[in-house]
Amino acid sequence: MPLLEVTDLRTSFHTRNGVYRAVDGVSFTLAKGETLGLVGESGSGKSVTCYSLMGLVPQPPGRIVSGTAMFDGTDLLHCSPAQARTIRGKRIAMIFQDPMTSLNPYLRIADQLIEPLLIHEKISRPAALARGLAMLEAVGINDAAQRLQAYPHEFSGGMRQRVMIAMALITRPEILIADEPTTALDVTVQAQILELIKKLQQEFHMAVIFVTHDLGVVSGLCDRVQVMYAGRLVETADTRTLFRTPRHPYTQALQRSIRHRFPYIDPLHHLQVELVRRYRAGQTDERIQRGIHISINGIAAGLRNTG
Ligand SMILES: Nc1ncnc2c1ncn2[C@@H]1O[C@H](COP(=O)(O)OP(=O)(O)OP(=O)(O)O)[C@@H](O)[C@H]1O
Ligand SMILES: [Mg+2]
Numbered sequence: 001m002p003l004l005e006v007t008d009l010r011t012s013f014h015t016r017n018g019v020y021r022a023v024d025g026v027s028f029t030l031a032k033g034e035t036l037g038l039v040g041e042s043g044s045g046k047s048v049t050c051y052s053l054m055g056l057v058p059q060p061p062g063r064i065v066s067g068t069a070m071f072d073g074t075d076l077l078h079c080s081p082a083q084a085r086t087i088r089g090k091r092i093a094m095i096f097q098d099p100m101t102s103l104n105p106y107l108r109i110a111d112q113l114i115e116p117l118l119i120h121e122k123i124s125r126p127a128a129l130a131r132g133l134a135m136l137e138a139v140g141i142n143d144a145a146q147r148l149q150a151y152p153h154e155f156s157g158g159m160r161q162r163v164m165i166a167m168a169l170i171t172r173p174e175i176l177i178a179d180e181p182t183t184a185l186d187v188t189v190q191a192q193i194l195e196l197i198k199k200l201q202q203e204f205h206m207a208v209i210f211v212t213h214d215l216g217v218v219s220g221l222c223d224r225v226q227v228m229y230a231g232r233l234v235e236t237a238d239t240r241t242l243f244r245t246p247r248h249p250y251t252q253a254l255q256r257s258i259r260h261r262f263p264y265i266d267p268l269h270h271l272q273v274e275l276v277r278r279y280r281a282g283q284t285d286e287r288i289q290r291g292i293h294i295s296i297n298g299i300a301a302g303l304r305n306t307g
Helices: 046-054 081-087 109-120 125-138 157-168 188-205 215-221 239-244 247-259 264-279 286-306
Strands: 002-017 016-029 036-041 062-071 092-095 175-179 207-212 223-231 230-237
Touching: 002 036, 016 036, 016 046, 016 157, 016 230, 036 046, 036 215, 046 062, 046 092, 046 125, 046 175, 046 207, 062 207, 092 157, 109 125, 109 157, 125 157, 157 175, 175 188, 188 207, 188 215, 207 215, 223 239, 230 239
Parallel strands: 036 207, 036 223, 092 175, 175 207
Antiparallel strands: 002 016, 002 062, 223 230
16 A cells, blocks of 8 residues: 555635646655655646645635545545644655745744654653754754754755755654755755755655656656646656656656756757647647746746856
């Protein structure tokens, strides 16, 4: 039996322009100890999928329209708040895309780090602090004892991201959802953080859902990959198969991109070609137009980044 089984998840946002189906019928499973990559272009619904599982979709404007997410006999989408509290933040933890907004600037690192322990495990403060210290050391922060007393602004971006990882792992979750945990970091720090997640995963026998734009990251970390496009899963394959024989145009484009010098331009360029083709063929709808818009912006951003 899979550790997590998501069936027909649909999450919409009610906006001024109508109902926007951000996640549109997503089904997948996650096995114990498995690392599942979730890739797809910006706006394809990766974060909203994760938020839906974590009960973090703002309602309104968001609404979980349908679906189940079974974890150890509990449906995460329909359980009571009390049941949810025993699972989320303890047995399932998440690292967010943006560590700057996820840490409270007014609280010392120590207090933020041990909060999940105080809530979920009801242990004494000194015992929680001892675990906090051990966890900060485990994520590679030097002088951890002194650092515990610091505030987030005294940490670098990479250190804040490590703190986020420590916070997520301190309760030894069975599932870690990592939403682009390294996007904000420079390449060397990125590599260190990825190694760290890999190491801790093996130590804790965790399953990981790893959201990323980067197929290079996927090939180094994931057993299986799912590709999201416009709210749907368009391709699921074990990592090796996906790299050998990608089926969806977006995946093909992504795959080509890692052999090229301009990783951020190429996938979007190919995607744009495909979108324009469909647009010309009259297969147009709001999403395809939005896709073209995104890809044009992406190419512009890619050109800026690579000079
Ligand atoms: N609070 C919200 N209100 C309205 N629309 C939203 C809200 N949150 C997300 N959306 C929409 O849902 C869609 C999916 O967003 P999501 O954040 O899941 O994308 P993503 O795949 O994680 O993209 P990225 O790679 O940029 O992080 C987007 O079009 C976004 O505009
Ligand atoms: Mg996202």
